[in-house]
Amino acid sequence: xxxxxxxxxxxxxxxxxxxxxxxxxxxxxxxxxxxxxxxxxxxxxxxxxxxxxxxxxxxxxxxxxxxxxxxxxxxxxxxxxxxxxxxxxxxxxxxxxxxxxxxxxxxxxxxxxxxxx
Amino acid sequence: xxxxxxxxxxxxxxxxxxxxxxxxxxxxxxxxxxxxxxxxxxxxxxxxxxxxxxxxxxxxxxxxxxxxxxxxxxxxxxxxxxxxxxxxxxxxxxxxxxxxxxxxxxxxxxx
Numbered sequence: 001x002x003x004x005x006x007x008x009x010x011x012x013x014x015x016x017x018x019x020x021x022x023x024x025x026x027x028x029x030x031x032x033x034x035x036x037x038x039x040x041x042x043x044x045x046x047x048x049x050x051x052x053x054x055x056x057x058x059x060x061x062x063x064x065x066x067x068x069x070x071x072x073x074x075x076x077x078x079x080x081x082x083x084x085x086x087x088x089x090x091x092x093x094x095x096x097x098x099x100x101x102x103x104x105x106x107x108x109x110x111x112x113x114x115x116x117x
Numbered sequence: 118x119x120x121x122x123x124x125x126x127x128x129x130x131x132x133x134x135x136x137x138x139x140x141x142x143x144x145x146x147x148x149x150x151x152x153x154x155x156x157x158x159x160x161x162x163x164x165x166x167x168x169x170x171x172x173x174x175x176x177x178x179x180x181x182x183x184x185x186x187x188x189x190x191x192x193x194x195x196x197x198x199x200x201x202x203x204x205x206x207x208x209x210x211x212x213x214x215x216x217x218x219x220x221x222x223x224x225x226x227x228x
Contacts, residue, residue: 006166020165031214033127033214033216036217041220042204042219042220042221043154043204043206044218045216045217045218048215050214053187055214056209056214056215058215081148091159091160092215104148104165104167105162105165106150106162106165106216107162108159108160108161108162109159110158110159111158111159
């Protein structure tokens, strides 16, 4: 069964450093997402991406965040200058179609646990 | 904005049926998701309701009433492995792809 993959599974970084989290969405999917989940809290939407551009972003997704689809398979989230409060699990997800479709299965990757020290 | 409410915790007995409710208030609505999330793992898609009514998928069913801003997830023939958090999430209207999650309902299945 096709799946979303993410690397690394765990990333430890020092405050102020840049990190890049990588995702490989399911190959025929067209819509990509990043979410984060701080330990013990709810899943929070960060950004959605379609047709090589951001389609929606949340208030969390400020100038320190950026996303890119550098080639036909990878989808990355960059955090430019990490802060302690960026420590969380970051999930990538993908869907085949958009919100207007009746069948809309969203598949999550296993996540990258980011620890900022 | 969007506000999603669901009970924090529930307990049910193996083999029984449990209903997890979700109410939402939103400025625009496209559809509602249910996800299952085991501790330390990623959410797993269960259902996406766009139209009013009940959709059944094996032991799991999901119901939506758009006029009431209400949904429920029904789990039948509960198994121990169903112990997990169940997340209700709303998709914003307007062709955008923003999904807002509730805090989740932690379900404990007991023998």
